[in-house]
Amino acid sequence: MLGLRLYMAQRLSAMVMGPLVLGHLAVMVYAIQGGLSSAEILARTQGSVAWFLFYGGFVLAVSIHAAIGLRVILHETTGLRGLALELFTWVMGLGLLIMGARAVAAVTVL
Amino acid sequence: MEVSVWRGAGDRGGYQAFSVPAHDNQTVLDVVSWIQQAVDPSLTYRYACRVGMCGSCAMMVNGQPRWTCRTHVKRVLEDGKLQIGPLRNLPVIKDLAADMDPFFDKWVKAGGVHKPSRSRAEPIQQVSPDEPGRVVANTAIECINCSVCYAACDTVAGNPDYLGPAALQRAWTLYNDVKVQDRQAILDAATGPGGCMNCHSQGSCTRFCPNELDPLSAIAGLKRAAAKSFLKGRG
Numbered sequence: 001m002l003g004l005r006l007y008m009a010q011r012l013s014a015m016v017m018g019p020l021v022l023g024h025l026a027v028m029v030y031a032i033q034g035g036l037s038s039a040e041i042l043a044r045t046q047g048s049v050a051w052f053l054f055y056g057g058f059v060l061a062v063s064i065h066a067a068i069g070l071r072v073i074l075h076e077t078t079g080l081r082g083l084a085l086e087l088f089t090w091v092m093g094l095g096l097l098i099m100g101a102r103a104v105a106a107v108t109v110l
Numbered sequence: 111m112e113v114s115v116w117r118g119a120g121d122r123g124g125y126q127a128f129s130v131p132a133h134d135n136q137t138v139l140d141v142v143s144w145i146q147q148a149v150d151p152s153l154t155y156r157y158a159c160r161v162g163m164c165g166s167c168a169m170m171v172n173g174q175p176r177w178t179c180r181t182h183v184k185r186v187l188e189d190g191k192l193q194i195g196p197l198r199n200l201p202v203i204k205d206l207a208a209d210m211d212p213f214f215d216k217w218v219k220a221g222g223v224h225k226p227s228r229s230r231a232e233p234i235q236q237v238s239p240d241e242p243g244r245v246v247a248n249t250a251i252e253c254i255n256c257s258v259c260y261a262a263c264d265t266v267a268g269n270p271d272y273l274g275p276a277a278l279q280r281a282w283t284l285y286n287d288v289k290v291q292d293r294q295a296i297l298d299a300a301t302g303p304g305g306c307m308n309c310h311s312q313g314s315c316t317r318f319c320p321n322e323l324d325p326l327s328a329i330a331g332l333k334r335a336a337a338k339s340f341l342k343g344r345g
């Protein structure tokens with residue numbers, strides 16, 4: 001249940017996530033060691049276009065990647081196909097995007 | 111030795127127990143033949159060459175797909191027991207004979223039919239054995255169409271449209287064959303519905319292929335070629 005487009009979308013979004021995950025881990029380690037408080041972290045991230053793009057990009061990639069991945073699992077375990085499967089993919093993708101966007105907005109938008 | 115053998119047609123059936131004399135040198139196919147000749151002539155199964163050439167004797171043996179004519183009982187016996195069933199992932203015609211049609215239909219769907227690039231009026235095309243494409247193509251030409259890999263593949267089990275390891279490996283062979291002119295047509299077929307993108311790279315196909323072929327790597331090659339062609343704008 002995976003056409004070439006969905007396949008490429010899933011692999012390319014995984015390639016985007018790879019470096020972003022490493023970046024996220026590196027920043028976490030740095031922030032903890034520097035002893036930054038949450039208020040200090042938020043002061044740096046809120047209003048920052050760079051952090052908005054960093055975490056916004058991650059959320060977008062996860063939404064695409066995970067929605068396609070769950071679609072594959074659902075099809076292979078239940079045999080669901082057609083419109084219902086398309087609908088499931090979109091609901092998953094948009095749901096993750098909305099939840100992620102709220103988190104990104106809270107951390108990076110003033 | 112205790113042998114349970116699948117009996118039935120279509121979706122219905124069950125295992126029937128037989129007691130079979132054990133010998134030092136005995137293949138699983140020998141066991142099945144003995145039951146058919148000595149106990150129950152109505153037992154249905156399929157074989158032809160008995161030497162691992164024809165690919166018609168594959169069955170599930172203690173839950174794993176095997177070419178039965180070249181599988182020694184000694185190597186697969188578990189607690190003195192043997193369970194023999196029809197190949198997984200295929201419809202059952204009767205007893206141990208699986209319907210191979212879906213398997214072969216998918217060879218055609220995956221672009222596995224050779225389309226000659228020259229007519230008989232033209233001179234025969236010279237192919238150097240060292241040409242890199244030929245070297246890759248050679249790795250899979252010993253496939254005997256036994257469907258062992260197809261029965262081993264969990265992706266086929268979950269996604270019946272998936273073309274499966276043997277058909278896709280065939281597509282990869284033709285893709286690398288210098289005698290094939292329209293390589294993109296093969297790639298299009300191998301990336302169409304049920305195509306190579308659906309493989310999860312777990313490699314049961316390569317693990318179980320009795321001829322030690324490597325469909326997993328062939329499919330990885332197709333995926334790379336497909337991704338390249340996609341990025342060049344042929345989505």
Ligand code: HEM
Binds near residue numbers: 011014021069072
């Ligand atoms: C650096 C991060 C990641 C990488 C490199 C990555 C890579 C991959 C790859 C290559 C597959 C295809 C596996 C296959 O088809 O056999 C896959 C599947 C999948 N991924 Fe990710 N992934 C990452 C992060 C995530 C995240 C964060 C999620 C969920 C929020 C996720 C959810 C899934 C799901 C549900 C599948 C489907 C499983 C399957 O098809 O076998 N992945 N991932």
Ligand code: SF4
Binds near residue numbers: 262274315326
């Ligand atoms: S590697 Fe691909 S083709 Fe081989 S068994 Fe796994 S899913 Fe099937």
Ligand code: SF4
Binds near residue numbers: 258320325
């Ligand atoms: S690849 Fe191996 S297991 Fe699959 S059909 Fe060919 S010979 Fe049999």
Ligand code: FES
Binds near residue numbers: 157166167
């Ligand atoms: S009988 Fe021909 S391969 Fe087993």
